[in-house]
Amino acid sequence: MKGRVLVVDDDAALAEMLGIVLRGEGFEPSFVSDGDKALDAFRDTRPDLVLLDLMLPGADGIDVCRRIRAESGVPIVMLTAKSDTIDVVLGLESGADDYIVKPFKPKELVARVRARLRRTDEPTPEILQIGDITIDVAGHSVKRLDETINLTPLEFDLLVALARKPRQVFTREVLLEQVWGYRHAADTRLVNVHVQRLRAKIEKDPEHPEIVVTVRGVGYKAGPA
Amino acid sequence: MKGRVLVVDDDAALAEMLGIVLRGEGFEPSFVSDGDKALDAFRDTRPDLVLLDLMLPGADGIDVCRRIRAESGVPIVMLTAKSDTIDVVLGLESGADDYIVKPFKPKELVARVRARLRRTDEPTPEILQIGDITIDVAGHSVKRLDETINLTPLEFDLLVALARKPRQVFTREVLLEQVWGYRHAADTRLVNVHVQRLRAKIEKDPEHPEIVVTVRGVGYKAGPA
DNA sequence: GTCGCGGGTAACCTTCCGATAATCCCGATA
DNA sequence: TATCGGGATTATCGGAAGGTTACCCGCGAC
Numbered sequence: 198m199k200g201r202v203l204v205v206d207d208d209a210a211l212a213e214m215l216g217i218v219l220r221g222e223g224f225e226p227s228f229v230s231d232g233d234k235a236l237d238a239f240r241d242t243r244p245d246l247v248l249l250d251l252m253l254p255g256a257d258g259i260d261v262c263r264r265i266r267a268e269s270g271v272p273i274v275m276l277t278a279k280s281d282t283i284d285v286v287l288g289l290e291s292g293a294d295d296y297i298v299k300p301f302k303p304k305e306l307v308a309r310v311r312a313r314l315r316r317t318d319e320p321t322p323e324i325l326q327i328g329d330i331t332i333d334v335a336g337h338s339v340k341r342l343d344e345t346i347n348l349t350p351l352e353f354d355l356l357v358a359l360a361r362k363p364r365q366v367f368t369r370e371v372l373l374e375q376v377w378g379y380r381h382a383a384d385t386r387l388v389n390v391h392v393q394r395l396r397a398k399i400e401k402d403p404e405h406p407e408i409v410v411t412v413r414g415v416g417y418k419a420g421p422a
Numbered sequence: 423m424k425g426r427v428l429v430v431d432d433d434a435a436l437a438e439m440l441g442i443v444l445r446g447e448g449f450e451p452s453f454v455s456d457g458d459k460a461l462d463a464f465r466d467t468r469p470d471l472v473l474l475d476l477m478l479p480g481a482d483g484i485d486v487c488r489r490i491r492a493e494s495g496v497p498i499v500m501l502t503a504k505s506d507t508i509d510v511v512l513g514l515e516s517g518a519d520d521y522i523v524k525p526f527k528p529k530e531l532v533a534r535v536r537a538r539l540r541r542t543d544e545p546t547p548e549i550l551q552i553g554d555i556t557i558d559v560a561g562h563s564v565k566r567l568d569e570t571i572n573l574t575p576l577e578f579d580l581l582v583a584l585a586r587k588p589r590q591v592f593t594r595e596v597l598l599e600q601v602w603g604y605r606h607a608a609d610t611r612l613v614n615v616h617v618q619r620l621r622a623k624i625e626k627d628p629e630h631p632e633i634v635v636t637v638r639g640v641g642y643k644a645g646p647a
Numbered sequence: 648g649t650c651g652c653g654g655g656t657a658a659c660c661t662t663c664c665g666a667t668a669a670t671c672c673c674g675a676t677a
Numbered sequence: 678t679a680t681c682g683g684g685a686t687t688a689t690c691g692g693a694a695g696g697t698t699a700c701c702c703g704c705g706a707c
């Protein structure tokens with residue numbers, strides 16, 4: 198079973214206890230005490246599960262939870278000081294999968310961690326990033342800085358095809374084959390039309406595209422440079 | 423101690439014996455003989471432990487085990503006809519917690535069942551939250567801000583299936599398989615109707631759904647964005 | 648029996664999307 | 678500046694996808 202667990206908590210004594218318990222059960226814990234550093238730590242360690250204290254210095258637990266959830270579907274278990282209903286609701290709304298009220302029995306914690314890990318045999322959801330556009334492939338959702346953008350199925354597929362290999366140029370023929378499934382298409386101008394529609398929705402300034410860029414004489418690519 | 427035990431076995435004589443033994447020890451057994459019906463029975467009875475025969479008509483034991491494990495951390499004890507190593511390995515890999523080789527002594531079975539139940543420090547109450555809808559899976563209850571909403575079993579299963587992976591899109595085919603158990607269904611419009619009925623009950627404004635959202639050309643998902 | 652309820656089937660309506668085609672724009676080159 | 682080619686833009690139409698409603702069937706309660 199996978200076992201990397203990131204513990205985000207500023208209580209040193211508690212963190213030490215968690216370390217002993219988790220290691221004893223075969224997990225590999227890593228630790229960070231500051232909310233602001235949690236996201237960096239998450240990116241570095243890519244844990245299989247996050248244990249997150251609600252009360253933190255720096256960014257608070259709910260904020261951290263949302264940020265992690267924005268870029269990963271990793272299981273998140275919240276630690277809360279008391280059974281405050283509001284906290285619980287907020288925690289779940291912000292994307293946590295479970296919560297444990299302090300004080301808790303080590304066995305209970307381990308049981309919940311195991312339970313969460315068991316149902317995460319799927320790889321973490323695929324999130325693509327181009328400029329300030331974020332794409333959640335499994336959720337078929339596209340955002341610019343938390344602002345949801347509505348794309349048609351075709352527009353979405355087109356964007357994903359480009360974004361999966363950023364900076365690589367795709368000819369119209371290749372796009373027609375990958376996105377439309379047309380082989381040996383004669384007329385490729387169809388691509389132009391849909392690139393245009395896509396730009397109208399996702400570009401800040403459609404006159405000067407930064408997400409889907411034209412490479413004259415060749416085709417299109419995602420991102421600059 | 424909790425004691426609901428679901429027995430999945432097609433051997434009527436064995437099932438009867440198990441029933442007598444389990445009842446005699448204070449458990450509440452329920453029975454299903456067909457692998458295909460096991461998952462439905464599991465969802466209906468919400469047992470505290472599952473006794474699962476490896477050889478079954480319909481879906482086989484390993485398949486059933488995986489499906490149950492996909493939606494619950496309930497302890498699963500396998501019954502195997504002979505000490506076939508491959509079967510044992512497969513069984514444990516598919517998520518079973520223990521196995522017993524037939525023929526076995528009733529006392530041994532009871533001992534293992536007790537051991538497994540002891541180790542289940544109360545199953546984590548699975549609470550799902552989508553918008554202002556709260557779902558208590560074990561309690562089969564759905565609320566909007568302390569207001570109880572009455573759902574039919576099918577509607578409930580549909581909602582839970584979606585809510586277990588918020589923001590992830592499910593195609594109608596997948597929903598038909600997960601919720602209805604239909605495999606390779608031809609006509610998927612059935613899903614539309616029940617999504618519609620579900621929305622009428624749980625959405626504040628069914629015209630503009632926020633809990634169960636359509637993703638055109640793909641399917642449905644729980645929650646926004 | 649019959650009443651009510653849950654669930655499946657089907658018909659109809661509405662909305663939306665994607666392909667085609669026609670036109671415009673712009674930059675490069677002579 | 679005239680011309681040409683590649684790309685951008687816009688309008689329109691047919692069809693597909695989803696929503697909505699009505700009806701039917703089966704089953705359990707009474």
